[in-house]
Amino acid sequence: GENVEQHPSTLSVQEGDSAVIKCTYSDSASNYFPWYKQELGKRPQLIIDIRSNVGEKKDQRIAVTLNKTAKHFSLHITETQPEDSAVYFCAATPNYQLIWGAGTKLIIKP
Amino acid sequence: DSGVTQTPKHLITATGQRVTLRCSPRSGDLSVYWYQQSLDQGLQFLIQYYNGEERAKGNILERFSAQQFPDLHSELNLSSLELGDSALYFCASSVEGGRSYGYTFGSGTRLTVV
Numbered sequence: 001g002e003n004v005e006q007h008p009s010t011l012s013v014q015e016g017d018s019a020v021i022k023c024t025y026s027d028s029a030s031n032y033f034p035w036y037k038q039e040l041g042k043r044p045q046l047i048i049d050i051r052s053n054v055g056e057k058k059d060q061r062i063a064v065t066l067n068k069t070a071k072h073f074s075l076h077i078t079e080t081q082p083e084d085s086a087v088y089f090c091a092a093t094p095n096y097q098l099i100w101g102a103g104t105k106l107i108i109k110p
Numbered sequence: 111d112s113g114v115t116q117t118p119k120h121l122i123t124a125t126g127q128r129v130t131l132r133c134s135p136r137s138g139d140l141s142v143y144w145y146q147q148s149l150d151q152g153l154q155f156l157i158q159y160y161n162g163e164e165r166a167k168g169n170i171l172e173r174f175s176a177q178q179f180p181d182l183h184s185e186l187n188l189s190s191l192e193l194g195d196s197a198l199y200f201c202a203s204s205v206e207g208g209r210s211y212g213y214t215f216g217s218g219t220r221l222t223v224v
Contacts, residue, residue: 034212034213041198042217043112043200043215043216043217043218044153044200044213044215045112045215046212046213046214049212089152089153096141096204096206097143097155097158097165097166098213100152100153100155101152102152103152103153
């Protein structure tokens with residue numbers, strides 16, 4: 001079955017700098033890759049997703065890239081702000097069930 | 111409001127007791143997923159229902175059970191509760207068959223076992 005590894009587990013960046021979180025997956029049949037943001041004590045919320053027929057997708061300060069050959073995808077956040085502090089989860093799926101990464105705690109230093 | 115409704119929001123109960131958590135999926139969504147999230151941990155998949163039928167099982171304890179009713183709402187039953195069962199329990203729903211496979215999460219039920 002699918003296995004998703006996410007790195008790093010904790011990422012601390014200066015406000016205004018960029019942050020990159022990386023995930024690798026094992027099942028080449030996976031075709032959908034969402035990213036969720038979870039603020040402390042709140043529900044995970046979908047922030048961006050990408051399908052296997054696309055290499056990159058952007059939404060304002062957030063972008064996701066996908067390398068199908070290497071089986072990895074990354075979340076890029078530019079010009080980080082205090083409200084970006086949260087736990088970010090990646091996921092992958094070859095069917096309708098999402099397989100989750102372990103999460104990355106992003107800390108934005110003032 | 112995500113459209114996925116979970117009740118209750120908070121629950122405090124004693125060890126050995128039984129509780130029922132409820133989830134109403136977003137309108138039009140046929141799948142319901144249950145997750146457990148302990149403090150500072152990831153999302154542990156428990157079980158999935160699709161249109162009333164169990165579709166997938168994760169690391170769900172035998173003390174836990176779930177079902178999805180004809181109106182598509184779901185209940186997660188936790189029995190013989192232990193201190194380690196204290197966690198946030200999330201329900202998520204999704205529509206299958208469409209282009210989006212994304213899940214929409216409810217706000218969760220925070221269970222405290224004392």
